[in-house]
Amino acid sequence: MKRYLVYDVGGTSVKYSVMDEHANVLESSSSPTPPQGEGQIFRFIIDTTTKYKNKWELNGVALSVPGAVDVKSGYVHYAGQVTDFIGRSIKEELADIGLPIELENDANCATLAEKWKGNAQECNSFICVTIGTGIGGGIFLDGKLRRGKKGMAGEVGLMIMNSTESLDTLVETSTFSRLGSTWNLLNRVFLKTGEELTGEELFDHYHKKDNCVQGEVEAFFDAIAIGTANLIHTLAPEKVLYGGGISEQSGFTNHINERLKKIRPEIVEMTEIDVCKFKNLAGQIGALYHFHNC
Structure with a gap:
């Protein structure tokens, strides 16, 4: 052995x-x-x-x-x-x-783990999105992991999500990571309420309809869905898999699917939304x- x-x-x-x-x-x-x-x-x-x-x-x-x-x-x-x-x-x-x-x-x-022994074993093309301090990504297309020049392919957290800010500040204010990562969500809640919550505590407040966190969590799910829609329209994968502790929240994929249907119903007919097997x-x-x- x-x-x-x-x-x-x-x-x-x-x-x-x-x-x-x-x-x-x-x-x-x-x-x-x-x-x-x-x-x-x-x-x-x-x-x-x-x-x-x-x-x-x-x-x-x-x-x-x-x-x-x-x-x-x-x-x-x-x-x-x-x-x-x-x-x-x-x-x-x-x-x-x-x-x-x-x-x-x-x-x-994380992407290769899902292909080898996880929830993408049968997929020829899929994307893995890891949500934590920032947002990372792995792109597996047509049977191959895509690395790109200098290994930069898959840096989906740097995707610009809106253009309302000055161009030279977009990376600091308007990226997928800024709007859709767990750390930034918790930080926005802290700035709003003064409470340093864990992810589990935050979603406990959310499920209890706490007005102080409700809007921030809804905006977080909106950002994940918008970023996902951009990835699907660009790469047309069979699956998008989410990793990171927050993806283990009950109903996580339902929140994303509901929003994708509003953005464009054809998205959820083409691409399956799932979570990673491995933590x-x-x-x-x-x-x-x-x-x-x-």
Whole structure:
């Protein structure tokens, strides 16, 4: 049996597991993401891998990382909150590990996980939209994951949703991420009410018809539906899958479908709206699948 150490690197935490070739978890753990600025993330990965090499016979290392990635060279053009990755080749930085290393963008990994073992196994074309601090996306068309120039394909969170602001401020004010991400929704509620709510608390208020949050949540669902309609009209996928904790809310897909029908009924006849099968393990499963197919 072959074994792999698989990492899912995020802005807040690094999750990692020893998996067999079928993505069965043999051991797992997580740690806070090291502070950025001095390259500590590379030392953390090297030290952690060395520890597991001494315990398990490993055949390789697979990573899910934020941002735009050149999967062949390992060079990272953009990496969100994990700024130490930017402008560096992760494969070169981790070469001392002495094992084969492969990496892929985190939203692309979630997409590959759904294709391999999730809710898109039968799809030839689908889109995965991950909703969290921002909005990420993975595009799988005509049997292939689409990465685009510099790995930037799928950065759907940068989609401009309206043009009411000055052009030079649209990315800061009017993108899919600004209008449709969980973090921005919670932040808008905080600015309005002064309450720091969790996602679960927010939707508890929403289901209780709390006027202070009702309008913000409705606007959030509107933004998700509008962004989704744009993606469907552009790429005509068989499915759009949503990931992220908020997609687990009861009736999530119903909220989106109701709005899509109002925008254009033909949309829901062409494309199925669904949620991702995998939650916290999505990045790791997809990273391992990418490793297998390099």
